[in-house]
Amino acid sequence: MITPSGRDRDAPAAVQSVVRDAERSWRRLGVPRALRDPVVADVCADLHAAYGQGRTPETVLGMTVAEFAEQVARENGWLVAWPMYGRLLASAAVGAAAAILAGFALVLPSMYLVLAAVGHVLVWAGSDAEGYRESSLNAGIVYAMYALFGVGFVAAVLTAVRWGLKAAVQLRQTLSAGAVLIAVSAAVSVPLAVAIGHVSRFSSAPLVVAAEFGLVLGLAGAALVAARAWALRLS
Amino acid sequence: MCVLAALDQQPSHAYELATRLAEAGLGEVSYGTVYPLITRLRRSGLLHEQQQLSPLGPARKVFSLTKAGRAALTDWLALWQRSTSDVEAVLRATGVWAGERR
Structure with a gap:
């Protein structure tokens, strides 16, 4: 089941936790929900699939959640002054x-x-x-x-x-x-x-x-x- | 260039692409590195994304090359071949190329 934020509710707790942390970083930046939800869903689905192959989210990311969230934000052009x-x-x-x-x-x-x-x-x-x-x-x-x-x-x-x-x-x-x-x-x-x-x-x-x-x-x-x-x- | 080449060979999910690049010999390639890179290429118009239903979980995005992506791959490949042949020529001329070192 997919939550309104795009997160896969059936994803394991370890995946949900990582995705929630990334989403929180983007929310703090002021990224509008309409922009961050598809990315949240995307990352959650990928980490869920990797978890099914026995790989933890931390191993798959290969970096801290904060670093990953920051890089994704930069590449999406989200490091701007949002009005909020x-x-x-x-x-x-x-x-x-x-x-x-x-x-x-x-x-x-x-x-x-x-x-x-x-x-x-x-x-x-x-x-x-x-x-x-x-x-x-x-x-x-x-x-x-x-x-x-x-x-x-x-x-x-x-x-x-x-x-x-x-x-x-x-x-x-x-x-x-x-x-x-x-x-x-x-x-x-x-x-x-x-x-x-x-x-x-x-x-x-x-x-x-x-x-x-x-x-x-x-x-x-x-x-x-x-x-x-x-x-x-x-x- | 490696990402474009891998996706030209076969459209993939971001995680699958990271695995394929690692298996192809690029060393340890993390999803955390590949996903932002894919985001940049997609925003540059070089990649196209398509939702694909998965029997094991939620729908996932499959990335493939756009026309511009193929053109960029061709350009970068030519640039790569030219620069590697230039370097090889210098190495041969200086005598440090493997097997020719005095």
Whole structure:
């Protein structure tokens, strides 16, 4: 039976292991599945046949799997800067999801705690508690916490991208440009999302919330793609 | 040239080709060396590939020479014969050719 990746599922474990390692090397380079699958199937079939004649994959290759994978990649013209947009966005989505969950779990409760603590201190010091809720100090604390969340969000997204594209060329340039462009996208998308909130009277209707999140995350994704495209143009 | 010659004689799978080259006297020829080489020749348009069903396992690719591959083999063979005869002439002239060494 042939798996979707082209590997022969009936092949012995030793063959599957070697082929899986080679495939992983190509995947890390960013070689699209449509290109690597036929080669995976090809190599798997040959190693399976050799195994049937009593030869182990290591003996047949005559070199390490990494060396073989690198030579095959070179001869196929795969040692190029692949855009890897799919993996870029998938990794970024993982980082964004983690940041949003952490935001709801940590930042929002922390913000309420900090606001309450500052309020208590002001009341203890004899200030007007009602006035504090409307004060610029209160607003400043709220915006500082949101900014903190924003920085954490960008850091989480870029960390996830760094992990997801660890073997990609021009990764450092992608991350640097991404940090700048995501900040720029947030400068555009967050006020727009707030405007949507104002217009909808801060409705929590799913459609409104989805529009706000979609706007911010969509522009952040576009910023990342633009950062990657820019980084590849430099190579 | 050896790969093209072997495939001109008989179309083969990559692994089978490595075995045939070794048996023909090329020494230990690994699949790891032959497969990338075949990939290069195929991308250069010198080889043609065809899926062949196998009763023992999954379908495998059989490689054969294209028209361009045959032309390249002919050219390389002529080049090889010319260069070996030139070298032989030099060796004879210098007296180090086997049997003629003083």
